[in-house]
Amino acid sequence: MSRFLKISLFAGFSFLYIPIFILIFYSFNASKRGAVWGGFSTEWYGKLLQDQQILDAAWISFKVAFLSASGAVIIGTLAAVVLVRMGKFRGRSMFSGLVSAPLVMPEVITGISLLLLFISFKEFLGWPQQRGIATIVIAHTTFTAAFVVLVVQSRLYALDKSLEEASADLGATPFETFFYVTVPIIAPSLAAGWMLAFILSFDDLVIASFTSGPGSTTLPMLIYSKVKIAVSPDVNALATIIVVSISLVIAALAIFAFKNQKQEH
Amino acid sequence: MKRFLSLFSKDSLGKKTIIGIPYIWFLIFFLLPLFYVLKISFSESIIASPPIAPLFEYDGDEQTLISTLRLSNYGYLIEDNLYLLAYLSSIKIAFFSTLITLLIGYPMALAITRANKRLQLALLLLVMLPFFTSLLIRVYAWIGILRTDGTINTILMFIGVIDEPIVLLQTEFAMYLGIVYAYLPFMILPLYAALEKQDKSLLEAARDLGASPAIAFLTVTLPASVSGIVAGCMLVFIPAVGEFVIPSLLGGESTLMIGRVLWDEFFANRDWPVASAVAIVMLAILIIPIMLFQNQQAKSSGE
Numbered sequence: 368m369s370r371f372l373k374i375s376l377f378a379g380f381s382f383l384y385i386p387i388f389i390l391i392f393y394s395f396n397a398s399k400r401g402a403v404w405g406g407f408s409t410e411w412y413g414k415l416l417q418d419q420q421i422l423d424a425a426w427i428s429f430k431v432a433f434l435s436a437s438g439a440v441i442i443g444t445l446a447a448v449v450l451v452r453m454g455k456f457r458g459r460s461m462f463s464g465l466v467s468a469p470l471v472m473p474e475v476i477t478g479i480s481l482l483l484l485f486i487s488f489k490e491f492l493g494w495p496q497q498r499g500i501a502t503i504v505i506a507h508t509t510f511t512a513a514f515v516v517l518v519v520q521s522r523l524y525a526l527d528k529s530l531e532e533a534s535a536d537l538g539a540t541p542f543e544t545f546f547y548v549t550v551p552i553i554a555p556s557l558a559a560g561w562m563l564a565f566i567l568s569f570d571d572l573v574i575a576s577f578t579s580g581p582g583s584t585t586l587p588m589l590i591y592s593k594v595k596i597a598v599s600p601d602v603n604a605l606a607t608i609i610v611v612s613i614s615l616v617i618a619a620l621a622i623f624a625f626k627n628q629k630q631e632h
Numbered sequence: 633m634k635r636f637l638s639l640f641s642k643d644s645l646g647k648k649t650i651i652g653i654p655y656i657w658f659l660i661f662f663l664l665p666l667f668y669v670l671k672i673s674f675s676e677s678i679i680a681s682p683p684i685a686p687l688f689e690y691d692g693d694e695q696t697l698i699s700t701l702r703l704s705n706y707g708y709l710i711e712d713n714l715y716l717l718a719y720l721s722s723i724k725i726a727f728f729s730t731l732i733t734l735l736i737g738y739p740m741a742l743a744i745t746r747a748n749k750r751l752q753l754a755l756l757l758l759v760m761l762p763f764f765t766s767l768l769i770r771v772y773a774w775i776g777i778l779r780t781d782g783t784i785n786t787i788l789m790f791i792g793v794i795d796e797p798i799v800l801l802q803t804e805f806a807m808y809l810g811i812v813y814a815y816l817p818f819m820i821l822p823l824y825a826a827l828e829k830q831d832k833s834l835l836e837a838a839r840d841l842g843a844s845p846a847i848a849f850l851t852v853t854l855p856a857s858v859s860g861i862v863a864g865c866m867l868v869f870i871p872a873v874g875e876f877v878i879p880s881l882l883g884g885e886s887t888l889m890i891g892r893v894l895w896d897e898f899f900a901n902r903d904w905p906v907a908s909a910v911a912i913v914m915l916a917i918l919i920i921p922i923m924l925f926q927n928q929q930a931k932s933s934g935e
Contacts, residue, residue, distance in 0.1 A: 473874020480665030
């Protein structure tokens, strides 16, 4: 590797990681004031555990992320199977467009469009009477499913088609083939897709802000409203907990995937 | 022949169901909502809940349907300079951020492909961790660094480079920094995917035939990574144009971005029809980049 590439790699990673380390560092700062170091303290972590507002929002975010990820795996896996295994059918190019557009769609557009949909549903169908966890889950399921498609799709392409063909030749219906043959083989990528969807949903501020209702303030919404007012050490502590736990989960997943890959070869 | 016959068998019902479920889901919860935005962008804002006048009203006395379809929201976008400036500045900021992200991300992606297999996985993991970490938190981290009593100013004053703290937060600089920082992983991952597929012997052949490293890069490596460049740039540019969190937390009042304008129109002014018109125009601007991205996706998944 040339020297230039090494330096840019090092500089790039420093740029990506130093801000996070500074954030973690200051979450242990006893002083409330800015960059002044007032000694080591875990005071802010203790305060978090007593903050009912934060605990409530975290619980709502967990529920939303759990349900959205589960929905996204179902929708996303079906969509990936359609794209990889179903060959040509009428409306295929529109379908692949529908599935990939949410990956890049600006969040404010997704957010406002779903809110207007829910408002009109309420008018014509009488549901949802009030926006809340259910509406956020529908919104998150849709945009995170697009990411699940990416993960599952790449696994399906790498997968040997002959097993599914054998199952079909032996008289299994597409449903039986799907549930008894395809799903068990792609299970690891379903787990990875679920985790990815969970994290994306847990992190989302903008779409949740549009589709939530009274009493369904998610954790990012609460953090945003706190951050808008001032930088506070308890947000540093909260952010540290989120960053560290997400990193641990991703690292564990990556090691798992790596081991899996090695076994196959 | 067998495949042809299967079209008429009972199996095709199963196939239709498998296609139908995700298809209908995305039609209802992705495409249909966009048409509602279009519809609302033609209606009037009223003080009610929801604050939108119906597009058609039934007049009981005359027994006729009255259309209240309005183009006024779009007229409003043209009349008030604020919107035009916000669109232009969003495109400008997104464009240059994408360019900077590409310039930083390309050598990083290339460097990762040149590492040995084991190290590659570790480096990729290092790129993916920030990708998965909350955008809100990563942007928030910069507030603590950039503000007047933040890390940078404290260090600079301590070593005596400056006497007075300099204003870094709520500037255009902070916005560029935030966007490049937040979207860098989105650039590196597709670039890596494209560069990794490349046949390394081609590069060796070019070098053996006497091409300088620069010529070999320009004639072999770069052309073969165009798909990654397009995908990465679109993954950064499109969301960046409509970005809300970064301008809201790092940008100042003077740095206009359309995502933030839409948000304020919606939440602060409660003018949903104007917010919808803002969204429709944004979508119209982004439709070509989005189609470029989709073409790229279709091509790379067809391989």
